[in-house]
Amino acid sequence: MAKKLRSKKGAERLSNAIIYVILVIISFIWLVPFAYMLMQSFRGEIGLATSSFFPRKWTFDNYIKLFTETKPFNFLKWYGTTLIIAVVVTVIQTVIVLVTSYALSRLRFKMRKPLMNLMLVLGMFPGFMSMTALYFLLKLMNLTQDFGIVGLIFVYVGSSCMGYYVCKGFFDTIPRSLDEAARIDGASRRMVFFKIILPLAKPIIIYTVLTSFLAPWGEYMFASLITLGNQNNWNVAVGLKEMLQRETAAEYFTRFCAAAVIVSIVPTGLFFMLQRYYVEGVTGGSVKG
Amino acid sequence: MTERIPELEYLKMTALQKFGYNFVWFFTDIPNKFKRFFTAVIPALFLRLWYTLKGWFSVISNAAKYGDWKTRMSFVVMGFSHLARKQIMRGLIYLVFEVLFVLYMVFFGAGQLAMFGTLGTHERGSYIDPVTGIEKYTAGDNSLLILIYSILTLFIIVAFVYLWYYNLKTGYAAQEIEEARKKLPTARDDIASLADEQYHKTLLSVPLLGLTIFTIFPIIFMIFVAFTNYDVNHNPPTTLFTWIGWDNFAKLFGGGAVGAANNFGKVFLDILIWTVIWAFFATFSNYILGMIVALIINKKGIRLKKLWRTILILTIAVPQFISLLLMSQMLSDTGFVNTMLQEWGITSGPIPFLSDGTVAKVTIIVVNMWVGIPYTMLMCTGILMNIPEDLYESAKIDGAGPVKAYMKITLPYVLHVTTPYLITQFIGNLNNFNVIFLLTGGAPLLSEGAAGGAGQTDLLITWLYKMIMNEKLYGVASVISIMMFIITAAISLVVYNRSKAVKNEEDFM
Incomplete structure (x- = not known):
């Protein structure tokens, strides 16, 4: 009996050891590219790649040049643009998502189901499909090129009510008896929203803020179209991609790495700080579909 | 079957x-x-x-049969029924909209709609100004503007018809209230009800306006463009474009007018096949491997769970375009990986990770795993924690080993819960722009002179992007958009209809 127990323990230990080995390999694979990026950002030699992981000549130049040089690439401007877009989009999108979710979760009106079906169908059109139309529409309103930032904000915010699923799923789980009690006490639906639902919705508000803040940092498709030919209004995604164009890739690769490190700081930091809420949203969303 | x-x-x-x-x-x-x-x-x-x-x-x-003269007047003068019953605010709102609509139609809308059938007839002319010697243009029609404004006018007409109907409805309702000798709601009541019974109108008006302008309008515009010859040779304001019926569809499905470089049909099929293959592998490789990773991290007795998770989550936290651009450089012919491989003498020449079509396809799927596994891992971790512990306890008592417990408890549970996620992932991958575009940009070229500059690793969506940005083939691009919609819609409608999450919505209340 004791022997059997010991052998079982041994098998357990062996399987755990194998798992640790796998985990270490996985971690290695996942970390190396980022470590490489960090190292390369301090590299003094130019060129796309050198034959060593660590820089032979350490330097801060790549970072300094990012902030001091404005030609041909004006990184600081891109960063500012992206930050402004992200902040404005976050505020507007969060409000729209909350409001839509409350209406669809708690209020009952004739168009509710048709509306939800409509949004489902609209969500199946490739977002890209509307691209040309949006471009011309914004051009008519003079919101491309010089006012590209405003145009981009409109595009990102425009259909944000379609992202109501996760938030509505959360609202659905708040017991209805709460609002009914308040309604009996004479609260209007507006008061129920502000006094009962919103105070309980902190996790989902944070989730919405987080996701809507992170999205504009990596958006390339619309940003490249709407700011076409106007460097000043590029966001970081378009700008950094431009840095790696075939002609400039070798020269600017180290600077790209430096820029990437700087761009990553805010989103990554924020993400790790609010990770818990993100996980809740993702799992909640998947469970509810 | x-x-x-x-x-x-x-x-x-x-x-x-x-x-x-x-x-x-x-x-x-x-x-x-x-x-x-x-x-x-x-x-x-x-x-x-x-x-x-x-x-x-x-x-x-x-309203026509039983309405009194005040209600009937609303047929012509909107809001009259309300105005005559001293509901000034309601009446005025209707009336203002009617006046605005008439003014819009008379001075602008009607003119645009009149040109809708031809999309303009006068091409822009040019002449050399005799005084300054600069080339100047005579005003011509702009097909694009005509199309946009016509659709806008159609939208406005539909909205107006609905408002007109609503005016009759509320006008007649006001009459009925009056006949029942009840009090008509005052302006103050109306405003109060917008915060209560009618609160959904207050809340949803702005989001739905955004939806109409930024989603519905563009889609309708694209559907119209699919029936025009809008391309680089018919490009306003210099030249006009016009209706050509189903020609763009014919181009895509063979037949039709055979032009010089008309291989759209074949290219479309090639790209469609790769798109589906890609979506399939991208979805399931991430799903299966992500679940396995979540399971081994979650296994009892494994320490530092949080550390392992955090390392993986790094790819979610760092903006995706950075990881992808970085990868595209590391894997390029002169990039880090190839340099190292040659340095160590493992290979003599660079491995064409991203420059050879077939290899690039594999590379893309592998890189996508690197990007995507953490998402599944994160999600599965949450779900695994939700499985009641006593299920495993009782399974253990019944003598089930870990494999059996996994097959009988874990797998069914996770599969059941994540089916909707799988579907959305699949559809998302069909339209995964970033991974392809930032890694290879669709390169290498499918064949010399492939329609729309299509590359071997292009998905439909990146092909579309190239067609619009570089080739300006708006007409054909619209047709492809419609095809993409039909494909995704067919898949998702069927699946969503079956998924219980949608059906049993009220269960949670």
């Missing part, structure tokens, strides 16, 4: 068999699904539309 196996046999299967069966069934059933879609779903939709319209007509005819 034309019919599902009997329920009893289905119930006898293990979870994995059930999943496999459902998977195969899903694809074999596609023709039937289409049949059902056209014989059941579409007619039901029209039936509902018909009833709605019938409801409208009955409201209108009631």
